[in-house]
Amino acid sequence: MPVLELHGVTKLFGGVAAVADVSLSVESNQIYGVIGPNGAGKTTLFNLISGYYRCDRGRIVFNGAEIHGLSPYAIVAKGIGRSFQVTSFFPDMTVWENVQAAVLVKKRQSWSLLSHDSQASRQETEVILGQVELLDKMNDTAKTLAAGDRKKLELGIVLGTGAHFLLLDEPTCGMSPTETTSTVDFITRITEEMKLTILFTEHKIDMVMGISSHIAVMHFGSIIASGRPADIRMNETVQQIYFGD
Amino acid sequence: MWVGVLVAAFLAMLPIGLQIWTSEYYIYLACKVIIWSLFAMSFNLALGYGGMMSFGHAAFYGLGAYTCSLLLVKAAWPMPVVFILAPIVAAFGGLVIGYFSVRIMGMFYFAVLTLSFSQLIYIMVFKWRSFTMGDDGIQGIPVPAFISTLDSYLNFYYFALVVALICIFLLWKVTRSPFGLVLRSGRENPDRTAFIGVDLRRYRLAALTISAFFSGIAGALIVLLETSVSPDVLKWSVSGEVILMGLLGGMRVFLGPIVGAVIMVLLNSFLTSYTEYWAFFIGGILIFSVLFFPQGIAGIVYESWQKLFMRSPS
Numbered sequence: 001m002p003v004l005e006l007h008g009v010t011k012l013f014g015g016v017a018a019v020a021d022v023s024l025s026v027e028s029n030q031i032y033g034v035i036g037p038n039g040a041g042k043t044t045l046f047n048l049i050s051g052y053y054r055c056d057r058g059r060i061v062f063n064g065a066e067i068h069g070l071s072p073y074a075i076v077a078k079g080i081g082r083s084f085q086v087t088s089f090f091p092d093m094t095v096w097e098n099v100q101a102a103v104l105v106k107k108r109q110s111w112s113l114l115s116h117d118s119q120a121s122r123q124e125t126e127v128i129l130g131q132v133e134l135l136d137k138m139n140d141t142a143k144t145l146a147a148g149d150r151k152k153l154e155l156g157i158v159l160g161t162g163a164h165f166l167l168l169d170e171p172t173c174g175m176s177p178t179e180t181t182s183t184v185d186f187i188t189r190i191t192e193e194m195k196l197t198i199l200f201t202e203h204k205i206d207m208v209m210g211i212s213s214h215i216a217v218m219h220f221g222s223i224i225a226s227g228r229p230a231d232i233r234m235n236e237t238v239q240q241i242y243f244g245d
Numbered sequence: 246m247w248v249g250v251l252v253a254a255f256l257a258m259l260p261i262g263l264q265i266w267t268s269e270y271y272i273y274l275a276c277k278v279i280i281w282s283l284f285a286m287s288f289n290l291a292l293g294y295g296g297m298m299s300f301g302h303a304a305f306y307g308l309g310a311y312t313c314s315l316l317l318v319k320a321a322w323p324m325p326v327v328f329i330l331a332p333i334v335a336a337f338g339g340l341v342i343g344y345f346s347v348r349i350m351g352m353f354y355f356a357v358l359t360l361s362f363s364q365l366i367y368i369m370v371f372k373w374r375s376f377t378m379g380d381d382g383i384q385g386i387p388v389p390a391f392i393s394t395l396d397s398y399l400n401f402y403y404f405a406l407v408v409a410l411i412c413i414f415l416l417w418k419v420t421r422s423p424f425g426l427v428l429r430s431g432r433e434n435p436d437r438t439a440f441i442g443v444d445l446r447r448y449r450l451a452a453l454t455i456s457a458f459f460s461g462i463a464g465a466l467i468v469l470l471e472t473s474v475s476p477d478v479l480k481w482s483v484s485g486e487v488i489l490m491g492l493l494g495g496m497r498v499f500l501g502p503i504v505g506a507v508i509m510v511l512l513n514s515f516l517t518s519y520t521e522y523w524a525f526f527i528g529g530i531l532i533f534s535v536l537f538f539p540q541g542i543a544g545i546v547y548e549s550w551q552k553l554f555m556r557s558p559s
Contacts, residue, residue, distance in 0.1 A: 092433055093433060111423075113455075114415070116395075157437070
């Protein structure tokens with residue numbers, strides 16, 4: 001039973017199709033990788049799924065309900081969380097506040113104007129900060145964190161929304177090989193632990209091959225190949241685009 | 246805790262000291278400082294916490310002032326009722342103006358739109374002579390005996406002080422609440438905020454309405470202090486002054502705007518007695534402050550205090 005299905009999704013920018021007739025389906029608990037060169041339309045695809053852009057054509061179905069045309073905040077409420085290529089968080093707030101803001105919104109407590117934060121929200125924030133290994137830094141101002149920790153913080157914010165379906169846009173973008181490895185391990189571990197489903201983009205091909213259970217290859221806005229990592233590696237078109245031979 | 250007691254004692258004794266060593270005028274000035282502090286604090290909920298650069302806060306201040314004046318003079322309603330209705334009318338103004346303005350992303354357009362709305366209200370009050378007396382203003386507004394300023398400003402001082410402290414306490418609660426946290430998230434990163442499931446427009450609208458409510462109280466207070474009102478309270482320069490107070494004092498520190506209000510009101514009063522070009526000096530100080538300490542005076546004090554006492558091991 002697929003969690004997320006895209007049927008013929010298309011997005012035009014001034015006549016040019018940034019995403020052209022893309023269909024895919026993501027199964028529960030899968031780590032689904034989307035690879036492709038820069039400008040292939042990966043980020044646009046994510047912006048369509050998360051409601052940042054509206055599709056010009058096609059349907060997006062999440063857990064059996066159509067979500068295309070909904071606003072970003074409504075899509076978050078359905079249980080889809082996203083991270084950005086350039087790590088997006090609240091720089092001048094503490095690490096704790098970053099995650100708690102998301103938890104309070106999920107718990108529908110963000111409209112209490114004169115009360116304190118609830119015990120329940122504090123407990124949940126603490127659990128999430130434990131999961132993303134930032135408990136010891138919870139009182140730090142977020143902008144003082146290093147790149148790897150920032151990424152973890154962003155994941156903490158996403159988990160705080162209660163999302164079980166995560167869209168990760170180049171989660172290891174700009175990281176050193178060591179940071180990449182530890183981030184990959186981390187993503188694999190929390191996916192396992194929290195029964196998450198992950199759709200992610202990347203252009204570090206080895207990393208994608210390593211952690212994905214399914215891969216789709218995008219090129220000029222279309223999906224040109226899709227399958228298990230081993231099949232993708234053998235695919236001739238993909239080899240031409242990617243490995244240049 | 247002891248700081249609070251000390252401050253309370255100081256604020257309580259201040260007018261008595263002023264009465265003994267200086268003149269009544271300084272108590273009047275202290276009242277003005279209180280009122281502008283409240284106004285600047287309310288404004289800062291919109292700018293400092295909500296990230297909304299409102300250039301039309303004079304509208305809310307003026308709506309409070311005119312509601313108070315007109316109801317006291319024309320309807321002769323009892324002062325306590327009027328004093329509650331004035332901020333409600335101001336808040337309604339905030340709701341209407343906010344409804345259109347919070348849709349707009351980007352500081353510049355938000356500022357222009359709020360400025361336009363406030364100018365609209367200014368012109369309306371200015372031109373509608375039969376109802377508002379136009380630019381003649383309204384004089385001799387009846388003020389109940391317990392805060393009458395005929396003999397001394399002392400009673401009014403305590404009244405304004407208590408009202409302002411209650412309002413500032415409520416504002417403090419709002420900034421510390423879950424709502425306040427989400428509002429700050431929106432200021433820091435609107436996109437990220439949308440992607441934690443927040444329809445930011447609704448939070449901004451609520452914040453602007455609350456801000457307008459407390460600005461309306463400040464407007465009502467100034468009427469009771471001056472016992473007169475003119476369209477000047479709705480002028481764009483009033484919106485400008487309250488922004489400057491926020492900038493000068495520091496909008497990221499809760500009490501920052503009060504520092505700005507104290508400095509601006511005192512400078513205004515002292516400089517006008519020496520030169521008619523007082524605005525020139527205020528302008529100079531502001532350019533200096535924006536260039537060299539954009540975090541404001543309170544911001545600087547807060548940062549140095551943190552460096553001294555909260556040095557984190559790193």
